[in-house]
Amino acid sequence: MNKKAAAGIALAVNGQKRTVAGDPNRPLLYVLRNDLGLTGAKFGCGKGQCGACSVLMNNEAVRSCQVTLAQAAGKSITTLEGLGDIKTPHPVQAAFIAEQAAQCGYCANGMVMATVALLARTPEPSLDEAKQALAGNLCRCGTHRRILRAVMRASGRAQP
Incomplete structure (x- = not known):
């Protein structure tokens, strides 16, 4: 396990600082739903084609099934629950x-x-x-x- 995964990755989700441990290559969608209990973003196609999993990352809509935990590090993430x-x-x-x-x-x-x-x-x-x-x-x-x-x-x- 690499050091980043062991120490956890810092996220800013809905205005709150959160630290998530685990595989840095795991999709942000799974982190939001499974680790943080934020279920507004839905699993749709898993390929970034349907938009059901969209969240705002630095105020831009992104497909959270295609963004890794590592890519989300240090970014401002807003989910449906944060609106x-x-x-x-x-x-x-x-x-x-x-x-x-x-x-x-x-x-x-x-x-x-x-x-x-x-x-x-x-x-x-x-x-x-x-x-x-x-x-x-x-x-x-x-x-x-x-x-x-x-x-x-x-x-x-x-x-x-």
């Missing part, structure tokens, strides 16, 4: 609730995290920019229109 809660949801979460944008919930985490990242860099995106930002996230239920309405609602540019 808001049932009493005080993040504005994006509130918009998704208002638009009933989640049906089965498979894609919801990825869609929310991609939207938060989009609005951080483009506070008032066009509908086309929203579509492009979410293009890499799969939705099996077909709630794309509601999801896009939620994105536009969260940006303050509600669409009919």
Whole structure:
């Protein structure tokens, strides 16, 4: 076992410093879910293609199934749980609730995290920019229109 794994790897998750021991090549998704009990990020495809496991790393949406524990070291990680809660949801979460944008919930985490990242860099995106930002996230239920309405609602540019 290398020294980094034995000593643990320091992470900043949802504003809290955490130290995680173990294989530095283990996917961040497994660390978040299994070690830290943060289950908002879902295991979808395991190949970085569906977006269900998305988290924010330094305010950019990344696929946590493709990021290793070592790659996350020293970075700011935000999970769905770090955005808001049932009493005080993040504005994006509130918009998704208002638009009933989640049906089965498979894609919801990825869609929310991609939207938060989009609005951080483009506070008032066009509908086309929203579509492009979410293009890499799969939705099996077909709630794309509601999801896009939620994105536009969260940006303050509600669409009919």
